[in-house]
Amino acid sequence: MDEQPILLPLDRWHRAKGARMVPFAGYAMPVQYDRIIAEHLWTRSHAGLFDVSHMGQLMVHGVEVDKALETLLPGELQTLKDGRLRYSMLLDEGGGIIDDLMATRRGGDFYVVVNGATKAGDIAEFERRLPTGIIVDHMKEQALLAVQGPEAVAVLGSLVPGVADLGFMQGGAFRIGNHAAWISRSGYTGEDGFEISITASAAEAIADLLCADERVRPIGLGARDSLRLEAGLPLYGHDIDRETTPVMADLGFAIGKRRRGERGFAGAERILAELEQGAPLKRVGFTLDGRQPVREGALVLDGEGNQVGRVTSGGFSPSLGMPIGMAYVATALAEPGATMMLEQRGKLFPATITALPFVPHRYHRKPQVQGA
Amino acid sequence: MLYFSKDHEWVRVEGVVATVGISDHAQAALGDIVFAEVPEAGKVLAKGDEAAVVESVKAASDVYAPVGGTVTEANPALGDDPAIVNRDPEGEGWFFKLTLSDPSELDGLMDEAAYRDWCKTL
Numbered sequence: 199m200d201e202q203p204i205l206l207p208l209d210r211w212h213r214a215k216g217a218r219m220v221p222f223a224g225y226a227m228p229v230q231y232d233r234i235i236a237e238h239l240w241t242r243s244h245a246g247l248f249d250v251s252h253m254g255q256l257m258v259h260g261v262e263v264d265k266a267l268e269t270l271l272p273g274e275l276q277t278l279k280d281g282r283l284r285y286s287m288l289l290d291e292g293g294g295i296i297d298d299l300m301a302t303r304r305g306g307d308f309y310v311v312v313n314g315a316t317k318a319g320d321i322a323e324f325e326r327r328l329p330t331g332i333i334v335d336h337m338k339e340q341a342l343l344a345v346q347g348p349e350a351v352a353v354l355g356s357l358v359p360g361v362a363d364l365g366f367m368q369g370g371a372f373r374i375g376n377h378a379a380w381i382s383r384s385g386y387t388g389e390d391g392f393e394i395s396i397t398a399s400a401a402e403a404i405a406d407l408l409c410a411d412e413r414v415r416p417i418g419l420g421a422r423d424s425l426r427l428e429a430g431l432p433l434y435g436h437d438i439d440r441e442t443t444p445v446m447a448d449l450g451f452a453i454g455k456r457r458r459g460e461r462g463f464a465g466a467e468r469i470l471a472e473l474e475q476g477a478p479l480k481r482v483g484f485t486l487d488g489r490q491p492v493r494e495g496a497l498v499l500d501g502e503g504n505q506v507g508r509v510t511s512g513g514f515s516p517s518l519g520m521p522i523g524m525a526y527v528a529t530a531l532a533e534p535g536a537t538m539m540l541e542q543r544g545k546l547f548p549a550t551i552t553a554l555p556f557v558p559h560r561y562h563r564k565p566q567v568q569g570a
Numbered sequence: 571m572l573y574f575s576k577d578h579e580w581v582r583v584e585g586v587v588a589t590v591g592i593s594d595h596a597q598a599a600l601g602d603i604v605f606a607e608v609p610e611a612g613k614v615l616a617k618g619d620e621a622a623v624v625e626s627v628k629a630a631s632d633v634y635a636p637v638g639g640t641v642t643e644a645n646p647a648l649g650d651d652p653a654i655v656n657r658d659p660e661g662e663g664w665f666f667k668l669t670l671s672d673p674s675e676l677d678g679l680m681d682e683a684a685y686r687d688w689c690k691t692l
Binding site: 230234420490491521543 | 602605652
């Protein structure tokens with residue numbers, strides 16, 4: 199496509215910080231400012247600032263919006279408390295994944311954050327399939343910044359009183375630098391951290407405010423990808439898509455218990471059957487000996503050289519100093535510790551199936567308070 | 571004498587022995603290098619053959635033989651520390667040495683001044 203990439207609200211800011219800009223999801227996005235491994239390790243040890251304003255921020259409202267959304271998403275939304283986030287997926291009628299997303303109850307509405315490359319299609323899907331009276335507002339004027347890493351809470355806590363009291367997957371309305379913000383404790387790196395939704399016109403001021411703290415450095419898409427891969431988090435369009443279901447993707451945790459009993463969601467018949475009997479393929483993590491990565495598109499072979507799966511993400515783990523990846527393999531073979539053969543550019547690589555995540559999550563989970 | 575190809579390989583020639591690596595421009599464009607696969611001694615390469623593979627965090631790239639010849643030695647340091655290519659691409663981060671089969675192939679390459687000028691136009 200020769201279409202001009204859309205510029206982020208922070209486009210000028212990124213370039214001034216020395217970013218190398220690349221086209222991604224229709225936008226010109228910063229892939230790196232420094233070296234990717236340095237940015238990755240900085241995020242794991244300090245705090246990284248990510249501009250994820252390409253993502254779609256939607257506000258869905260209307261009578262019984264939770265019940266309406268539950269027809270398309272398999273997650274438990276009716277009992278989701280105010281200010282709580284839920285990871286979920288927009289499903290097609292066959293149970294295929296149209297997108298993965300975060301849904302947050304905000305008062306009477308649901309705030310839904312979807313992937314940048316898929317947002318236009320998602321909005322059309324919601325509008326076509328949700329009942330009349332449910333309105334989907336695309337909050338095009340909002341920017342989205344993420345601060346991720348073990349020092350994120352100290353940095354943001356010093357600027358935004360009260361934000362440190364949020365638990366993982368909890369959000370609230372705050373003020374940062376005299377601007378209204380919706381801040382949630384969530385992210386895509388496996389680290390503790392926050393996502394900050396602010397009006398686009400304030401994005402530069404907020405980015406400067408955060409980077410004025412020497413613990414924070416801007417981090418590009420390159421490290422965002424290696425961080426999420428280490429954290430075992432799927433990337434839409436690569437590790438999950440319409441050819442995969444939540445069960446194949448090993449995301450069964452996102453299907454609510456009540457929902458399993460009641461069935462009423464898109465693709466329920468197939469998904470519940472897969473939950474019971476297993477899906478033919480399953481997403482797994484793998485590690486390799488040596489240093490050479492095996493990347494997306496490589497084949498998974500059985501002992502006789504037949505293709506029994508494919509690699510959907512692969513790269514070099516800066517934290518572990520070894521190649522890691524994700525693949526779909528026949529469910530019967532998908533046991534941690536099992537070995538499999540991968541083929542890339544005519545060369546064979548023995549791989550070991552490994553439990554995800556590769557690098558332990560360090561989310562700030564609060565103990566559940568009974569009856570709260 | 572030091573020569574460069576349009577694929578950003580360099581060749582340093584001493585007598586009939588040529589040392590091959592990738593340029594500083596190439597390592598900067600590739601980013602963090604995490605793996606390099608180099609040819610074994612004895613391998614016969616024609617000019618333009620795929621001679622080595624270099625993997626950065628982002629992607630895999632081929633390294634082509636800028637001149638033909640027989641490989642005499644690969645850089646053993648690349649196995650344990652491929653990042654040496656980022657730190658010293660045109661020195662300690664060399665890939666392999668070969669005996670030139672046809673020194674006239676060097677005529678098609680750029681000298682250092684021409685290469686550096688050409689990089690500025692990219």
